[in-house]
Amino acid sequence: MARTVTEKADILPLLAEVFREHGYEGASLSLISQATGLGKGSLYHFFPKGKEEMMTAVLASIDHWFETEIFQPLLTSAAPAAAIEAMFVAVRVYFASGQRVCLVGLLGLSDSRDRFAEAIRDYFARWVQALTTALQRTHQTEQAAREQAEQIVAGIQGAIVLARALGRPDVFDRVLDEMKGRQPGKSGG
Amino acid sequence: MARTVTEKADILPLLAEVFREHGYEGASLSLISQATGLGKGSLYHFFPKGKEEMMTAVLASIDHWFETEIFQPLLTSAAPAAAIEAMFVAVRVYFASGQRVCLVGLLGLSDSRDRFAEAIRDYFARWVQALTTALQRTHQTEQAAREQAEQIVAGIQGAIVLARALGRPDVFDRVLDEMKGRQPGKSGG
DNA sequence: TTAAGAGTTTACCTATCAGTACAAAGTGCG
């Protein structure tokens, strides 16, 4: 019965993976229970408000990861071009070259969009804003930087969709490389 | 009361819309029944194999639309640059500037991916191939054309994700315009 | 007039859904 002193933080990655693979509605409590190794009793002990609270916690942890690993470097790095380069590398690893879905993007397309609309909007708005700031600091006008930032964030999301649909990680890598090559200081603008 | 001689073709657009809004798993039979105005009995009369057959039929109709409206013009038009331009226009209308989800892309990200994997892969493979052919005919090498085709198809899918997440159709339009402007014969490459 | 088939309604099936209740079994502290 009660054995391990499970920590909420330990099961968040497992929860995230279930939601990524099955979506919000598709991730049934029995699937979640199976993936985390926790019974319903434990799950409702940690998340009294049920599935919605689980998803909220997962979104918060994803948000935190991107904030520290991607957004802050873009916003504050002394070398914005290098921060952008690092973002491409981090994104490729994080999304496993498109074999791992972006949960926030998926959620935005799905049925349950309205329930988490604010978190979804914030995630993308802050990503675009951080990238805009970095691009602007590589000698671009605010408008050009914003357009390019939208282009890149959309390109990453689309690369996930396309690479997954085709079952070809190399497509993801190629799309990202092409966008990276279009950056100032690289081949051509 | 059997009254209206309902045609399968008449309800396909309604079916497609339900699947677009709720996904495959999220589109329950009662939702489908409500959206189409047909009871379960009628639905199983037209689609004996149930939901899966409904989705298959919807995917086939989507496929047919893209084949005639997008792929064939790209492959056979005497003016490939104009066909590409027409594709951007058609896509903007079809996806309502990102307010209307791409069902095939959504399906590729979702749980039910495996069930329709072949149709999903074909849709995107043929889109990329058609666009590659058109780009190649605008004086590009095969490799450059294919890379750019992947870039554009991914960009369109990503623009849907981003514009929907932000709730801003203008983002969709801007991302597409930027890609259109990068075409040969336009501003700059 | 009537029989066949298309189209439809209704009732029902089993499985599973999210969520609840609660007692049993663990833990740390004294």
Place this chain on the structure above:
DNA sequence: CGCACTTTGTACTGATAGGTAAACTCTTAA
């Protein structure tokens, strides 16, 4: 050891899921 508290297993709820079966109502045409 004994007590308070945390964690977990199990059994349950009512609702809904996808799907089936059969009775019923039209239309058509011989």
